[in-house]
Amino acid sequence: MMDLYNEKNVTIMTHPLIQHKISLLRDKNTGTNEFRKLVEEIAMLEGFVALGDLPLEDVEVETPIETCMTPMISGRKLAIVPILRAGLGMVSGVTALVPTAKIGHIGMYRNEETFEPMEYYCKLPRPIDERTIVVVDPMLATGGSAIDAINQIKKHGGKTIKFMCIIAAPEGLVKVHEEHPDVQIYVGHLDRELNANAYICPGLGDAGDRIFGTK
Numbered sequence: 115m116m117d118l119y120n121e122k123n124v125t126i127m128t129h130p131l132i133q134h135k136i137s138l139l140r141d142k143n144t145g146t147n148e149f150r151k152l153v154e155e156i157a158m159l160e161g162f163v164a165l166g167d168l169p170l171e172d173v174e175v176e177t178p179i180e181t182c183m184t185p186m187i188s189g190r191k192l193a194i195v196p197i198l199r200a201g202l203g204m205v206s207g208v209t210a211l212v213p214t215a216k217i218g219h220i221g222m223y224r225n226e227e228t229f230e231p232m233e234y235y236c237k238l239p240r241p242i243d244e245r246t247i248v249v250v251d252p253m254l255a256t257g258g259s260a261i262d263a264i265n266q267i268k269k270h271g272g273k274t275i276k277f278m279c280i281i282a283a284p285e286g287l288v289k290v291h292e293e294h295p296d297v298q299i300y301v302g303h304l305d306r307e308l309n310a311n312a313y314i315c316p317g318l319g320d321a322g323d324r325i326f327g328t329k
């Protein structure tokens with residue numbers, strides 16, 4: 115298998131705050147309210163890294179002392195695209211960093227027998243081709259949902275795409291990276307493997323159910 119830690123366009127987080135919060139997420143005794151807060155906080159911390167290449171331009175600002183040229187984020191508009199449902203939990207963490215970002219939605223669920231993603235909704239902000247698009251979903255398991263979501267965004271004209279997840283399985287991450295080598299992928303933690311039900315081990319269970327308190 116490729117060395118995912120050294121792949122260009124794959125960033126696996128090592129920051130202790132992210133690792134600590136992911137460990138709290140994994141705990142089966144972490145309740146819905148805390149789980150939601152942690153997902154939001156991790157998304158903000160990962161977003162801080164993922165948006166580290168936003169272009170800057172110097173603008174004129176008058177301080178109480180003098181007028182100066184000082185950098186501000188320029189031009190490119192941002193779109194955040196959660197994969198429903200679980201991706202919704204990450205949106206507020208990224209909008210806390212970029213409040214003006216527009217938000218698209220892609221609805222997908224995994225068929226429980228085939229594990230194939232089934233798409234049921236897609237609405238993206240226009241003009242999508244002029245935006246930096248950050249797709250968010252806490253779990254990258256087989257990679258099917260991420261691959262299909264990115265295909266859908268590219269079909270609509272999306273060009274600059276980043277994918278951000280909290281936990282990934284190595285086999286799924288390899289697939290997404292091979293299918294979409296141009297997409298920058300950010301992973302909170304790389305787990306061991308998928309089990310026979312295509313759940314990530316050790317993982318955190320079903321992210322959607324834990325965020326929304328279903329099941």
Ligand code: PRP
Nearest residue numbers: 198199200223224255256257258259322
């Ligand atoms: C989960 C998760 C991803 C997908 C990952 O969603 O949020 O979207 O599974 O699995 P994959 O990499 O094998 O495609 P799920 O289908 O459970 O839907 P939900 O968010 O509505 O619960």
Ligand code: URA
Nearest residue numbers: 255313314319320321
């Ligand atoms: N989706 C989840 O929510 N968890 C997994 O472990 C795999 C897919």
